Each structure stands twice: as structure tokens, then as C-alpha cells.
Amino acid sequence: MTRYGKIDPGKLVVTVLMGAISLFFLIPLFWMASAAFKYEKDVMVFPIQWIPKAWNAVGNFKAVWMADIPFYTFYWNSIKIAVIVTLATVVFSSMAAFSFTKLNFRGRDLMFGVLLTFMIIPEQATLIPRFMFIRWLGLYNTHEALIVTMMFSIYFTFLMRQFMLGIHTDFLEAAKIDGAGYLRIYWQIILPLCKPILATVGIIKFIWTWNDYQHPLVFLLDKDLYPITLGIQLFKDDYADNYAVLMMASLSAIIPLVILFIVLQKQVIKGISLGGVKG
Amino acid sequence: MKADHVLQPAAMTAGKKVKHANARKEALVGWLFLAPELIGIVVLYVFPVVFSLYLSLSDWNLVGGLQSIKFVGLDNYVEMFHDEKVIHALKNNFVYTLLTVPVGMALSLILAVLIHTKVYGQDYFKVAFFVPYISSIIAIGAVWSALYHPSLGPINQFLTSIGVSDPPKWLADPDFALLSIAIIAIWAGIGYQIVIYMAGLTSIPDDYYEAASIDGATALQKFRMITLPLLGPTNSFLFITLLMGSFKVFDLIAFLTSGGPNNASTVIVYRIYEEGFVNFRMGYASAISWLLFAIVGVVTFISWQIQKNKVTY
Numbered sequence: 001m002t003r004y005g006k007i008d009p010g011k012l013v014v015t016v017l018m019g020a021i022s023l024f025f026l027i028p029l030f031w032m033a034s035a036a037f038k039y040e041k042d043v044m045v046f047p048i049q050w051i052p053k054a055w056n057a058v059g060n061f062k063a064v065w066m067a068d069i070p071f072y073t074f075y076w077n078s079i080k081i082a083v084i085v086t087l088a089t090v091v092f093s094s095m096a097a098f099s100f101t102k103l104n105f106r107g108r109d110l111m112f113g114v115l116l117t118f119m120i121i122p123e124q125a126t127l128i129p130r131f132m133f134i135r136w137l138g139l140y141n142t143h144e145a146l147i148v149t150m151m152f153s154i155y156f157t158f159l160m161r162q163f164m165l166g167i168h169t170d171f172l173e174a175a176k177i178d179g180a181g182y183l184r185i186y187w188q189i190i191l192p193l194c195k196p197i198l199a200t201v202g203i204i205k206f207i208w209t210w211n212d213y214q215h216p217l218v219f220l221l222d223k224d225l226y227p228i229t230l231g232i233q234l235f236k237d238d239y240a241d242n243y244a245v246l247m248m249a250s251l252s253a254i255i256p257l258v259i260l261f262i263v264l265q266k267q268v269i270k271g272i273s274l275g276g277v278k279g
Numbered sequence: 280m281k282a283d284h285v286l287q288p289a290a291m292t293a294g295k296k297v298k299h300a301n302a303r304k305e306a307l308v309g310w311l312f313l314a315p316e317l318i319g320i321v322v323l324y325v326f327p328v329v330f331s332l333y334l335s336l337s338d339w340n341l342v343g344g345l346q347s348i349k350f351v352g353l354d355n356y357v358e359m360f361h362d363e364k365v366i367h368a369l370k371n372n373f374v375y376t377l378l379t380v381p382v383g384m385a386l387s388l389i390l391a392v393l394i395h396t397k398v399y400g401q402d403y404f405k406v407a408f409f410v411p412y413i414s415s416i417i418a419i420g421a422v423w424s425a426l427y428h429p430s431l432g433p434i435n436q437f438l439t440s441i442g443v444s445d446p447p448k449w450l451a452d453p454d455f456a457l458l459s460i461a462i463i464a465i466w467a468g469i470g471y472q473i474v475i476y477m478a479g480l481t482s483i484p485d486d487y488y489e490a491a492s493i494d495g496a497t498a499l500q501k502f503r504m505i506t507l508p509l510l511g512p513t514n515s516f517l518f519i520t521l522l523m524g525s526f527k528v529f530d531l532i533a534f535l536t537s538g539g540p541n542n543a544s545t546v547i548v549y550r551i552y553e554e555g556f557v558n559f560r561m562g563y564a565s566a567i568s569w570l571l572f573a574i575v576g577v578v579t580f581i582s583w584q585i586q587k588n589k590v591t592y
Contacts, residue, residue: 010397011397011398011399012399014393014397014398015397015398015399015400018390018393018394018397018398018404021390022403022404022407022408025407025408025466026407026410028411028419028422028423028426028466029410029411029414029422031422031425031426031433032422032425035425043425044428044431044432044433044436046433046436046437046440047440048433092315092316092319093316095312095313095315095316096312096313096315096316096317098312099308099309099310099312099313100313103305103306103308103309103312104302104305104309105302105305105306105309105310106306108309111313111317115316115317115320118320118324118325120575120576120579121324121325121328121572122523122526122527122571122572122575123324123527124527124529124548124551124568124571125328125331125551125568125569125571125572125575126323126324126327126328126331126568127551127552127555127568128327128331128334128551128555128561128564128565128568129326129327129328129330129331129334129565130323130327131555131556132561133322133323133327148323149323151319152315152316152319152320152323152324154320157316182305182308182312186312207413210415211413211414211415211416211417213415213416213417213529213530213533213534214529214530214533214552217533217552218552218556228415228417228418229415229417229418232415232417232418232421233417233534235421236421236424236534243425243428246421246425247421247422247425249418249421250418250419250421250422251418253414253415253417253418254414254415254418257413257414257415258410258413258414261406261409261410261413262406265402265405265406265409268409268413269405269409269474272471272474272475273474273475273477273478
């Protein structure tokens with residue numbers, strides 16, 4: 001009915017109800033944000049002081065950001081790892097997808113089928129040999145270990161192939177006959193046409209890498225190499241009885257992704273639903 | 280015109296040669312473009328899975344170097360099926376799946392339908408429910424570890440205040456640890472599921488609902504006769520994705536309970552991690568890896584068969 005500019009009272013009631021549900025749903029995050037600014041003695045006070053009576057924002061902030069290993073170290077590590085992994089994934093997946101869709105050669109579609117069946121392999125089932133391989137390469141306890149093991153993705157190759165199948169590039173045949181270099185076709189014609197999928201894949205891969213916990217847990221030893229996820233682990237171990245500081249660390253970890261998400265929500269949501277549409 | 284005709288045969292053979300050379304070049308370039316991805320996948324996933332089969336038949340503690348790998352036949356597998364922790368882990372994985380998949384799907388379907396048809400400001404709701412999903416599960420876990428605190432945590436203080444005399448100790452309680460983890464996982468994952476359902480709902484043409492309205496169908500009838508059947512592919516996609524995800528659960532458990540208390544929340548992937556990287560029993564951990572691979576493989580195979588035989592709407 002909104003089509004005609006009228007407000008549907010039933011819809012309004014549901015909206016208000018759903019609004020209440022969504023606020024209830026977000027309580028853990030409100031609680032975190034509020035605790036991050038409190039003195040420890042006020043954190044567990046009941047009824048909950050949603051707005052702190054006494055503020056300890058500076059104290060908690062200092063405890064997190066100026067600790068022995070300051071939080072920005074973890075931040076920098078996370079940014080470095082996630083950016084490199086994301087770029088590499090986008091490049092390798094799009095190269096493979098380009099080959100699968102725009103180049104003709106024998107065995108191409110068979111290869112794609114084989115690659116798809118590899119998707120069945122659970123990443124965790126390969127953890128131990130991968131760990132041995134990384135150690136053999138001498139990469140144990142380096143960021144390169146994480147980058148190398150996380151920069152290949154059949155799933156994203158699949159998504160990019162789906163997208164590239166949908167862009168009509170008959171003119172490529174002419175370009176090929178004219179002898180245009182394949183690298184140029186890929187870089188100057190295909191990639192610009194694929195901007196939407198590159199963006200969605202990039203954002204999703206960035207979020208997943210940023211939030212990854214298992215790989216750093218297995219492949220890193222030195223604390224100053226830790227990404228944010230392991231950094232929070234340190235705060236949990238060191239501040240077992242100081243939830244205010246732990247919440248400040250959690251808040252610090254979540255904020256940039258939430259901002260990134262709110263700015264790029266259209267792409268993120270589109271990227272997430274891409275996987276589901278095909279089924 | 281005439282001259283062209285005369286020239287054609289010669290031009291054609293030359294053209295063929297050029298075409299042939301071009302095709303060969305294209306094949307070479309094709310494989311070169313595939314190479315990084317293929318090599319990466321084979322080296323990091325395919326070869327490791329095969330190699331771990333070999334490892335699983337051996338005894339190796341990581342320290343001695345590759346020479347010290349000792350072949351022990353099926354010993355690891357025999358031990359695995361008698362290992363109480365592994366049996367516990369299998370049971371927990373099963374319970375965890377039962378706890379998270381149906382509840383997560385039902386809740387997210389209801390919310391998605393409401394958001395899709397019944398509210399103003401869809402975008403707000405999508406964002407609100409999605410925020411936990413993009414937040415690091417570890418930060419989320421840290422927050423819930425405080426909320427679940429047995430004596431001081433807000434959840435139990437609230438329960439006490441409304442008269443529950445002996446509230447559960449949540450993560451520290453053997454009977455509740457797995458449930459506590461499942462609650463966090465459902466909470467953190469629901470936004471993803473809503474987005475997938477919304478994509479499915481958007482693809483259902485409005486005409487169907489309008490036609491049903493003209494025929495006097497109630498909202499519930501429309502849901503049962505139109506929405507549910509047409510969401511079939513979305514449902515099966517989500518079901519398989521969540522099922523697979525639930526077999527691979529690790530982060531929250533490693534971070535919050537280390538499989539405890541008393542193995543009450545241990546799971547298969549945590550067993551792989553603990554045997555491999557805490558106890559350094561690489562051979563044994565590889566055997567458990569193959570158990571995981573086998574379970575995932577069988578479930579995937581079954582779901583492919585079901586999908587193949589199903590009528591698509």
C-alpha cells in the first residue's frame with residue numbers, strides 16, 4: 001500500500017515491534033560499548049548502567065592502545081595481512097575466471113569441473129600438512145605464512161566466473177585476431193568491466209581475513225606478529241578479571257569493520273547474497 | 280569480386296595456419312592464467328589431503344624431522360574410534376548441528392519475511408542484524424564471555440533478579456557449555472542467513488502474491504503455498520552451507536572453552552588442533568582430519584544426490 005503514499009498501520013506496528021527486537025538483539029554490543037568506557041568496578045553492577053556514571057574511557061583506552069604490545073601493532077598486522085591477501089585473491093581468482101570464460105582451449109571446462117570438486121576438501125583437514133609445508137618453506141612464524149595459505153580461493157574463482165559469463169565480449173574475438181595481447185585484454189578490457197564483482201569479492205575476502213583466527217593461531221608464535229583476533233586473546237588472558245579493558249579491546253577491533261560495512265553495505269550484502277542466488 | 284574468388288583457396292590455408300597458431304597460443308595463455316590458482320590449490324589443499332592420508336598411517340611428533348616418521352598401519356584409526364574425546368567430539372558436533380541449524384534457519388526465515396514485507400526501513404534492519412556477522416567472532420566471543428560470567432555476568436544477575444535461584448554457569452557448566460556456544464553462533468550468524476533469505480524472497484515475483492490476494496488467500500496461506508515452495512533452492516543452499524559450517528566450528532570453542540569443561544564442548548576440528556598443535560601427534564591428528572574429510576564428503580555427496588533428484592521450481 002505504501003506505493004500510494006499511505007501509511008499502512010499494520011506495517012507500522014510490525015516496524016515498531018521489529019525495531020524493539022533489533023534493539024534487544026544488539027544488546028550485547030551496547031553492553032560492550034558501555035563497559036568499554038567504565039571503571040572495572042562498575043562493569044558488572046546490576047541493574048546495568050547503560051550510560052556510565054563514572055567514565056574511565058581514557059584509562060581503558062590507554063590500557064589497550066599503550067600496552068606492552070600496543071593495539072596498533074595488532075591493527076597494523078591485520079591491515080597488512082588482510083590487504084595483501086585480498087589483493088592476491090582478487091588477482092588470482094580473476095585471472096583464473098578470465099581463462100575459464102574468455103579463452104578457448106581444450107580441457108578448460110573439465111579443469112573447472114575438477115576445481116569445483118576440490119571445494120569439497122575442508123580447509124581444516126589440510127591444516128597439518130599445510131603447517132609442515134609452511135615450516136619446510138621456512139615461513140613458520142611469519143606473515144607470509146598466512147598470506148600464502150589464504151590467498152587462493154575456489155569459491156571466489158567460481159563467483160567471478162559466474163559474473164564474467166554474464167558479460168558479453170564477442171568483440172574479444174576480433175581483438176584476439178587483431179593480435180591484442182591477452183594480458184592487455186585481461187587488464188584493460190575485462191577487469192574494468194568486472195569492477196562490481198571485484199569490489200564485492202574484495203570486501204568479503206577482506207572481512208573474512210580480518211576476522212580469521214585459526215590460521216594465525218597455528219602459524220604465528222611471536223606476539224608482535226599477532227593480528228587483532230589473537231591480540232584480543234592476549235587481553236583475555238592478561239586481563240581475565242578486567243572486563244572493561246577487554247571490552248575496550250573488542251570495541252576497538254569491531255569499530256572499523258562496522259564503519260566499513262555501513263559505508264559499503266550495498267556491496268557487502270550483494271556479495272553475501274551472490275553465493276545464495278545460484279544455490 | 281572475381282579476383283577475390285580466385286584468391287580464396289590460398290588465403291584460406293594461410294588463414295587456417297594462422298588460426299591454428301592462434302589457438303595454440305590461446306591454449307598456452309589460458310593455462311598460464313590458470314596456473315597460479317591451480318598450483319596454489321593443488322599445493323595447499325589437494326596435495327595436503329593426500330599427504331595427510333599417509334601421515335594418518337604413521338606416528339610422528341613433529342620434532343624429529345621427516346625421517347622419524349614411523350609407519351604404524353591403521354593404529355591411529357583404531358585408537359581414534361576408541362578415543363573417548365573423539366567420540367565425545369563427534370557427539371558434540373552432532374548436537375551442535377541440531378542446536379544451530381534448525382533454530383538459525385527458522386529464526387532467520389521469520390525475520391527475513393517480516394523485514395521483506397512488513398516493515399518500513401528495510402535497510403536499517405538488514406544492517407542491524409548483520410553487524411554481529413561482520414564483527415570478529417573473537418571480539419564477539421569476548422563480549423559474551425563477560426555476559427555469561429557465572430556469578431557477576433548480566434545474564435545471571437538478570438535471571439537471579441527475576442527469581443531464578445540457581446542459574447546455569449553457562450560456559451563453565453558441562454551441561455550448558457555447548458548450548459552457550461550455540462547461542463553465540465546463532466546470534467552471530469543470523470544476519471548472514473537473513474541476507475540470503477532476503478535475496479531468495481526478492482526473486483519471487485510480486486504477481487504471485489497479488490494473484491493470491493485477489494483469490495482471498497490469507498498471509499499464512501501465501502507463506503505456505505508461495506513463499507516456502509519458491510524458497511526451496513535458498514533453503515537447500517542455506518541448509519548445506521550451515522551444515523558444513525557446523526561441522527567445522529572451531530573459533531568460539533578454542534577461544535572460550537578449549538573444549539571444556541571436561542570435554543563438554545570439544546569438537547572434531549578442536550581435536551585436530553589439540554592433537555596436532557598442542558600434543559604434537561601429527562599422525563593421529565591426520566587420522567582425525569580424515570574423519571572430518573569423510574564426514575564432509577559423505578554429506579556433500581548425499582546433498583548433491585538429493586539436489587539432482589529434486590524438481591526445481
